[in-house]
Amino acid sequence: MTEENQQEQQQPAVTPQSKPDKTAKPSVYNQQLTPNFNVKEFLFSDTAARRGLKLQPDYYALDNLKRLCELILEPLRASLKAPIVITSGYRSQELNRMVRGARHSKHLLGRAADIVVPGYTPYQVCKRIVELDLPFSEVINEFGRWCHVAVQSDKAPSVFEKQVLTAISQSGLTHYRTGLHDI
Numbered sequence: 001m002t003e004e005n006q007q008e009q010q011q012p013a014v015t016p017q018s019k020p021d022k023t024a025k026p027s028v029y030n031q032q033l034t035p036n037f038n039v040k041e042f043l044f045s046d047t048a049a050r051r052g053l054k055l056q057p058d059y060y061a062l063d064n065l066k067r068l069c070e071l072i073l074e075p076l077r078a079s080l081k082a083p084i085v086i087t088s089g090y091r092s093q094e095l096n097r098m099v100r101g102a103r104h105s106k107h108l109l110g111r112a113a114d115i116v117v118p119g120y121t122p123y124q125v126c127k128r129i130v131e132l133d134l135p136f137s138e139v140i141n142e143f144g145r146w147c148h149v150a151v152q153s154d155k156a157p158s159v160f161e162k163q164v165l166t167a168i169s170q171s172g173l174t175h176y177r178t179g180l181h182d183i
């Protein structure tokens with residue numbers, strides 16, 4: 001048994017199948033990422049709570065969440081002068097499957113958040129992110145119900161692409177249209 005495993009056993013809330021070497025400790029839940037955002041806001045999930053899933057982002061995902069806040073959410077909040085509500089943040093593989101997220105969803109990496117902002121439509125929120133020219137890799141007006149935004153990867157900054165889409169539901173299937181549409 002390693003020293004780290006022994007420490008892990010003293011943590012009452014950790015499930016036996018968690019990986020102590022890569023998994024963030026429970027104390028990170030209250031960690032402040034930037035002045036207006038903390039880790040907990042990105043881990044809230046009705047589905048996870050209902051199914052008894054515990055979300056435990058690793059340190060790589062936590063780093064990405066911090067970058068998402070610093071580079072996208074804080075400047076956006078300052079521009080809109082309104083609080084940002086995160087309706088879906090970090091997802092484990094299991095949670096992503098349950099909410100039928102895309103297989104390579106940026107939510108799995110801690111790089112994406114679904115957000116709503118009181119007083120603004122999702123279209124307006126998406127539009128502002130694009131207008132501010134923030135370093136996003138994806139902005140999607142999803143069904144006119146929320147804005148999905150993903151921060152660019154911290155790798156290879158010269159090849160970044162900025163994808164701007166509108167998701168529409170037709171006969172139970174999701175279709176993506178290029179650009180932002182006020183649906």
Ligand SMILES: [Zn+2]
Binds near residue numbers: 088113114148149
């Ligand atoms: Zn999303």
